[in-house]
Amino acid sequence: MRRDDYLQKPVKHIKISGALTVDQLMQQFRNSGSFGAGRLAKACDVYEKMVRDEECTVFLALSGAVVPAGMRAVIADLVRSRLVDVIVCTGATMVHDAIEALGGHHYKGSWVVDDEELFKYHIFRIYDIFVPEEDYVRIDYQLAEMYREIAAKRKGERLSSDEFAWELGKRLKDPNSILRAAYEAQVPIFIPAVRDSEFGFIHWLHASQENQKDVLVLDAFKEVPRICEICSKSPRNGMIVIGGGVPRNTVQSAAIASKTGMDYAVVVTMDRPETGGLSGSTLKETVSWGKVKGEADKVMVIGDALIVFPLIVASVVERLGSGFARVPYLRRLQADGGGSK
């Protein structure tokens, strides 16, 4: 490169004049183009491209306590408005959703607290959020009954985690539930590490009942061809990752296995790449695996997902406007007789 090539785009200073909408603020961030502001503005652009691309399937990978912190309705609304096509998440994410769907709550708390006293009161802490043990115990009881009902209905069939998620969603009535929204919109929710959550211990409770005739069976491998098929049938794929861990790896691995590679990628994380862990791995690094294409529109935003993700969603929803209606590519394919799900 020549020297002048490095000096093409001057930083435009952020100007706050009067009231700004979220997207107007993001445009100011884009003008700056620097540090976290520049990355956040780019994340809005990449997500907008994903949803406007009529041949792109949008994956949302969720880890961390996004539901306890208050992002449940944001995600359920994205599902209902077809701005995500597939969710891949931790078991805990959907356990937290089920807790609220069945009448429980997460409470604003503090990280400056006597944790031994919390233990004595049977209150669990997620940083500065509190959740009472009884909310877990009540879902243990209620979901164990649902497990029995599902097993009886499916008559010994081995379910994949996405089939399991829809069976739960069908039985939850709360309109703000992600599980319910996904069932209604027929958006698959893959929970690859389903047993690493309360769902696993509920299964233990359910299977422990004497003379239990109908024990629910989940098949961890059944979902692998299902998610790979979604990737391979989509001309283009995009992922939005909150956190990382198993959900991010599952989406990226499906992209490798189906020999597609992501065309769009937004990762929101606080993790660092130096440890070699996947959650902090850079998108540049993912290119070496073929998980994300070299030419993909991609950006990693280093920040608290609870701040960053709602800003991205608000900005993109504002850009799309109220008249925007998206029919997912795979839904159109299915309508044309080309889909298997």
Added chain:
Amino acid sequence: MSEGRFCGNCDGHNLYEYPMKMFCSKRYAKNKDPIVDTLGCCDDWEPVTQECYCVREALKQQKSKDSGRRD
């Protein structure tokens, strides 16, 4: 365990309605109603490994309920 043997200080106790009701997984496994009184007890009782306030608070609540009745 100064309070004696109660569901609320049994090692298998899970909170159902603080502090008066517990969920007993042992009873659930036996297809019995798993919701029990914190101040109840049965032959399967095992000492709790880490103390909580359930029994203390349940006894306090029980006492105030009883004294309320006398008033």
